[in-house]
Amino acid sequence: MELLHVAEGVAREKQIDKEIVIEALEEAIQKAARSKYGYDQDIRAKIDRQHGKVDLKRVQTVVEELPDVVDAEGEDTGEETIGLITLAQAKRIKPDAAIGDELIDDLPPFDFGRIAAQTAKQVIIQKVRGAERDRQFEDYKDRVGEIINGVVKRTDYGNVTIDLGNAEGYMRRDETIQRENFKIGDRVRGYIYDVRQEQRGPQIFISRSHPGFLAGLFTQEVPEIYEGVIEIKAVARDPGSRAKFAVMSNDPGLDPVGACVGMRGSRVQVVVNELQGEKIDIVPWSPDFATFIVNALSPAEVSKVVLDEENNRIEVCVPDEQLSLAIGRRGQNVRLASILTQLDIDVLNEAEEAERRAEETRVRSALFMEALDVDDMIANLLCAEGFRTVEELAECPVDELAAIDGFDEGVAEELTNRAKTYLEAKAAEFDKQKKDLGINDDIMDVKGVSPAMALTLAEKGVKSRDDLADLAGDELVEMLGEDSMTVKDANALIMKAREHWFAEEDKASESEEAAA
Numbered sequence: 001m002e003l004l005h006v007a008e009g010v011a012r013e014k015q016i017d018k019e020i021v022i023e024a025l026e027e028a029i030q031k032a033a034r035s036k037y038g039y040d041q042d043i044r045a046k047i048d049r050q051h052g053k054v055d056l057k058r059v060q061t062v063v064e065e066l067p068d069v070v071d072a073e074g075e076d077t078g079e080e081t082i083g084l085i086t087l088a089q090a091k092r093i094k095p096d097a098a099i100g101d102e103l104i105d106d107l108p109p110f111d112f113g114r115i116a117a118q119t120a121k122q123v124i125i126q127k128v129r130g131a132e133r134d135r136q137f138e139d140y141k142d143r144v145g146e147i148i149n150g151v152v153k154r155t156d157y158g159n160v161t162i163d164l165g166n167a168e169g170y171m172r173r174d175e176t177i178q179r180e181n182f183k184i185g186d187r188v189r190g191y192i193y194d195v196r197q198e199q200r201g202p203q204i205f206i207s208r209s210h211p212g213f214l215a216g217l218f219t220q221e222v223p224e225i226y227e228g229v230i231e232i233k234a235v236a237r238d239p240g241s242r243a244k245f246a247v248m249s250n251d252p253g254l255d256p257v258g259a260c261v262g263m264r265g266s267r268v269q270v271v272v273n274e275l276q277g278e279k280i281d282i283v284p285w286s287p288d289f290a291t292f293i294v295n296a297l298s299p300a301e302v303s304k305v306v307l308d309e310e311n312n313r314i315e316v317c318v319p320d321e322q323l324s325l326a327i328g329r330r331g332q333n334v335r336l337a338s339i340l341t342q343l344d345i346d347v348l349n350e351a352e353e354a355e356r357r358a359e360e361t362r363v364r365s366a367l368f369m370e371a372l373d374v375d376d377m378i379a380n381l382l383c384a385e386g387f388r389t390v391e392e393l394a395e396c397p398v399d400e401l402a403a404i405d406g407f408d409e410g411v412a413e414e415l416t417n418r419a420k421t422y423l424e425a426k427a428a429e430f431d432k433q434k435k436d437l438g439i440n441d442d443i444m445d446v447k448g449v450s451p452a453m454a455l456t457l458a459e460k461g462v463k464s465r466d467d468l469a470d471l472a473g474d475e476l477v478e479m480l481g482e483d484s485m486t487v488k489d490a491n492a493l494i495m496k497a498r499e500h501w502f503a504e505e506d507k508a509s510e511s512e513e514a515a516a
């Protein structure tokens with residue numbers, strides 16, 4: 001019964017299943033018995049779960065002959081003879097023994113020697129520790145995204161180990177808020193952002209700089225967020241300095257910003273104190289991108305927003321006196337707004353915006369004047385109506401074009417015909433150049449590759465879809481020119497070129513599965 005009491009005490013202390021401790025004891029007794037009776041013996045121990053009695057047995061499996069454990073060169077073959085007995089030896093013990101039979105002998109109880117006891121102790125410790133680690137991983141694997149409290153156990157060059165009570169959490173130096181210094185024994189709150197099962201046990205990673213920590217603190221402080229009346233849409237942080245926090249109310253009669261701020265700022269102040277004085281801008285979220293961007297750039301006032309959906313970019317125009325406020329110290333305000341909206345934001349003052357628009361209009365007008373053989377007045381009128389390329393003009397219905405002030409149906413039809421003629425001539429010219437340079441048709445199937453881009457790449461030796469797929473993002477940007485596209489866009493284009501590789505791999509694996 002003493003064994004059962006020990007198992008129960010260890011299981012309670014380590015918060016693991018009692019059965020695991022008993023199995024560890026059985027394995028320890030087996031190892032100790034093998035050290036007494038021989039390491040080539042298959043000895044099995046069974047502890048009675050009710051009375052604690054240890055039942056020790058030796059099991060021998062009958063084989064034709066024992067395998068060779070050493071080859072002709074004297075090297076280990078990897079074969080084992082543990083628990084095996086030859087048929088001839090077995091017949092002396094049991095005359096009717098056959099190959100595959102198991103001979104089972106009861107062994108008497110024995111006293112553990114010092115070495116056997118040490119071996120048993122190591123087995124039990126290892127088993128219990130493994131079970132404890134598995135239990136910790138099971139406890140915390142589904143708690144990613146929670147805020148947890150703990151006590152600083154040790155610090156190492158800014159990296160903090162936190163005692164969570166029944167486990168340890170790790171907070172790297174880059175996951176702490178700047179200017180924070182922890183001492184052993186300090187109480188700390190953090191956000192669990194990852195839990196991994198590693199060789200040394202479960203690793204619980206905690207952060208105080210993660211955007212989720214800010215969202216979690218507001219969820220604890222604002223009942224409306226906890227109940228789902230107010231929804232957190234986006235968070236952007238510069239830990240310890242400033243944060244932007246977008247919220248939306250599902251109740252039309254409830255102000256989400258006011259609810260998060262609280263009476264005289266009581267709710268937001270609790271969060272600010274926890275984040276070491278981090279300034280927090282609470283922004284009302286809007287499904288309209290332009291409105292949301294204007295809110296995100298507060299406290300700066302925005303006079304104009306231009307959205308470029310194709311390139312996922314935004315141009316924001318602000319008055320001259322608001323420019324520094326919109327950008328913020330070291331670009332902090334516009335950077336946080338960009339993270340919050342997940343768009344690249346260019347901030348311009350009114351003079352720069354006017355200059356850029358004039359340059360764009362000049363370039364487009366020149367294109368229309370050359371392609372359509374029209375004067376600057378018609379070209380400027382087309383630009384003012386929002387036409388950016390000759391392709392857009394060629395695809396525009398004649399009646400829509402005729403509805404523009406100053407155009408009639410005849411003029412609209414003529415412009416459409418001239419645009420189509422120009423595009424046909426450019427296509428014929430491109431076909432000739434494509435043939436001369438040896439460009440494969442498949443590269444033109446990649447969405448995003450224009451004829452001009454294909455010609456430029458062909459001059460650099462990239463003439464097929466596979467050639468494009470073999471490139472790296474920075475190589476493609478270098479070939480096309482720094483101003484042509486970003487590395488991110490180049491990588492996206494290359495991944496599109498590689499799509500046929502993945503399709504071929506999937507088809508091959510499906511064929512293998514079907515054959516199997």
